[in-house]
Amino acid sequence: MTIDELRWFLTLAETEHVTEAAARLRIAQPTLSRALLRLEQRLGTRLFDRDRHRLRLNDHGRIFRRHAQRALDELDAAQDRIAAMLAPPREALGLAFVHSLGGWLVPRLLGAYAQDSPGARFTLHQGSAATVLELLRDGTVEAALTSPRPSDPQVGWLPLRDERLGLAVPAEHRLADRALVRLDELADERLIIMRPSLGLRQITCELFHRAGMTPDVVSECAEVSTIHGLVASGLGVAVVPAGDGGPPPAGVRLVPIADHDAYRTIGLVWHRGRPGSTASRRFREFAARYARDTEPV
Structure with a gap:
């Protein structure tokens, strides 16, 4: 089957009407009907149920439509990649x-x-x-x-995507081996937090507000890496992004936060x-x- 025939089938599957599909494709109605017949013969089954002057896509047709669309998407992506390789360098x-x-x-x-x-x-x-x-x-x-x-x-x-947040604590901290921690368990903890201009600061403050907590902020930073260093030194705990799920820096444990809204x-x-x-x-x-x-x- 040709690429055109795949596109014709998808149009027919969308309209479920030969006359309407032929008009949209700007081809003769008999040409479209013959193409559909050849396709069904090649597959060994009907893709549409005939209902007087209309067609109804059946279970076989729905399966074929899904794979036909995927195939055309891949072909379009290949053409785009080749065009990108042949085109002159684009502006950064x-x-x-x-x-x-x-x-x-x-x-x-x-x-x-x-x-x-x-x-x-x-x-x-x-x-x-x-x-x-x-x-x-x-x-x-x-x-x-x-x-x-x-x-x-x-x-x-x-x-x-949504990225989970975790609680960074020193390796020897009382919560370091916990599977989960709730924010309302941190009433006695010293918190290291981002500076006010940073998005994570806003998210962290909203989390504690919803948990009914007013944290004891001991330090404000501009970098997550700095926060990790301060946590490792035992200066406090911090709410930080989980990132790609890799291990935290040396001296730090990342404990998942149980609160359902602990993500960004x-x-x-x-x-x-x-x-x-x-x-x-x-x-x-x-x-x-x-x-x-x-x-x-």
Whole structure:
């Protein structure tokens, strides 16, 4: 069967009407009917149940539609990749991201994108949630990876995944060997927390507020790596992202938090008020597929 015949079948499966499908495809109705007959003969079964002047996609047809769509998607992706390889180098896409995503999600996402679009280039910026939004607003970058979702209505939002949060404690801490810990168990603990301009600070404060807690904050930091170092030194505990699920730094234990809302949603943002380049739209489309096809950590 040809690629055209697969596309014809998908149109027919959508409309379930030969005349309507033929008109949409701009081919003669007998041509479409003969193509369907050849396809059914090749498969050895009917794909539609005939009901007077209409067709009804049956169980066999639904199975074939699913695989036909997947095959065409793969062919389209192959054509896009070849076109990207043949095209002249494109302008680099400016992408910003919050610090805590630089060690795992950014390399994974850009690595996967490089496989899909070998000619892709990026200019990368990292900073606090407030900084990456400012870079987006002033046009320095066209896209950013951040958390939590910005409240600015001019900023578009594509959620990519939910990342669990854990409690970082010193290796010899009383909670170090626990399977789970509740936030309301931390009343007597000293808390190390992010600075106010950072997205994780907002998320952490909201978590403690919902748990009815007012934590004893002993230090504010700008980097998760610094927080880990302070925790390892015994200066306090901290709510931190679980990242890619790898082991925490030496001297630190990461205990899962039992509270059901102990996670942050990571998303891709862009400025709604600008049309955006082809590169930015292409990256956004890829990020949506990546989020759909990969399992959260």
